[in-house]
Amino acid sequence: MKTIYLDNSATTKVDPEVMDVMDYYHGQTYGNASSIHHEGKNAKKALGEARSIIANSLGANDDEIIFTSGGTEANNLAIKGMMYANEDKGRHLITTKIEHDCVLNSGKALEAEGFDVTYLDVDSEGFVSPEALEKNLREDTVLVSIIHANNEIGTIQDIQRLSNICKQHDVLFHTDACQSYTKTPITTEMADLITINAHKLHGPKGVGALYVKQGTAIKPLLDGGGHERKRRSGTENVPGIVGFAKAVELGMDEAHVNKMQALRDYLIDEILKIPHTRLNGPRGEQRLCNNANISFRFIEGESIIMNLDTQGICTSTGSACSSQTLEPSHVLMAIEDDPERAHGSVRFTISRYTTKEELDRTLTALKATVDKLRRISPLTEG
Ligand SMILES: Cc1ncc(COP(=O)(O)O)c(C=O)c1O
Structure with missing residues (x-):
């Protein structure tokens, strides 16, 4: 049975061209970029070229990019690094109720240290x-x-507008762009700090970057040898970073976005033909090009996912089974206080490799699965 992978917001398949360049920097040129011999210089050169590719993709200068171990670290660095560096100015952070856990939990960690955090509500989309x-x-x-x-729900914020408000009030603005990078235009005009990572765009896991606008002081979170202009210590992951840059070069193509958008809309329209279904998040341009998140009434998203998995189809849910209790997704609960809607949700996220045939096979399996589960559900009407 051939796998149909529709969980591309969790992570993606590494592009073979990315694997090739990474292989080279693992096995052929593997020096430490800080070493002064020729292998070190080769690594440093590769690191510099990768940095330029990523900086250019955002319209940034090379020295505004700090490489990290991924989106989690970049978000921690952005939030804690900024709050610690500016304690003399204030101790108040604003974020939202629909952030990734690494942002929400950075907020909680700061609260435990006496900082004040406001978590903004969101509307129904x-x-x-x-x-x-x-x-x-x-x-x-x-x-x-x-x-x-x-x-989870693919909502793309009007970041420019939100950022402009902060600029007018002389407040720093950070955005976590892990899901949107290469899928929608992002420039340094949009924020003082931007988090990106590689594994959402057919690059390797464990690599990310933080853009920090020139002149913005940041307190490093790691003590060490002072790499990344004293902002993030640790031997640079040259193969990973070079792979990241390759993935960005391959990913920055409007044709991929257009293809994913068309497939996304087809998938959403077809799933919504199933009775008692509801789209989570907006439609159109303000929705991530690869995201379809649908709630199915009367049944659990987890049961749908497990049933689809037995048919070779990988999807995900807004509910996570933790310590025996089903916790509804904080994002779905933020758009509507309805645990049934949250528990009944399934997220389908496509990639540039997804085909219409795969979606048709998924739709057939999904319809049969929903029918079967609703027949045995105690919640079903009538
Ligand atoms: C929006 C968002 N932010 C941050 C992260 C964390 O990134 P990483 O897995 O590279 O640590 C993810 C990935 O799960 C994400 O989707």
Whole structure:
């Protein structure tokens, strides 16, 4: 049975061209970029070229890019690094209720240290209100961190508008663009700090970067040899970073986005033909090009996913089974306080490799699965 992989917001298949360049920097040229011999110089050169590719993709300068071990570390660095560096100005952070756990938990960690954090609500499609943001800004607000495209429901915020409000009030603005990078235009005009990573765009896991606007002081989180201009210590992951840059070069193509958008809309329209289904998140341009998140009434998303998995189809759910209790997704609960909708949700995320044939096979399996589960569900009407 050939796998149909529709969980590309969790992670993606590494492009073979990315694997080739990574192989080279693992096995052929493997020096430490800090070494002064020729192998070290080769590694340093490769690192510099990769940095330029990633900086150019955002319209940034090379020295505004800090490589990290991924999106989690970049978000931690952005949030804690900024709050610690600006303690003399204030101790207030604003973020939202629909952030990735690494942002929410950075907020909680800061609260435990005595910082004050505001978690903004979102509307029924997952949008942050610019008016609410402005109303919550205070004299002691140091940083606002708002996710660009949501990883669960695909909502793309009007980041420029939110960022402009912060600029007017002289407050730093960070956005987590892990899901949107290469899928929607991102420039340094949009934020003072931008988080990106490689494994959402057919690059390797364990590599990411933080863009930090020139002149913005940041407190490093790691003590060490002072790599990355003293902002992130640790021997640079040259194969990973070179692979990241290759993935960006291959990914920056409008044709991929257009293809995914068309497939996404086809999938959404076809799933919504199943009775008692509801789309989570907006439609159209303000939705991530690869995301379809649908709630199925009367049944659990987890049961659908497990049934699809037995048929070779990988999807994911907004509910995570943790310590015997089913926790509904914080994102779905933020758009509507309805645990049934949250528990009944399934996320399908496509990639540039997804085909219409795969979606048709998924739709057939999904319809049969939903029918079967609803027949045995105690919640089904009648
Ligand atoms: C929106 C968002 N932010 C941050 C992360 C964390 O990135 P990483 O897996 O590279 O640590 C992810 C990935 O799960 C994500 O989707």
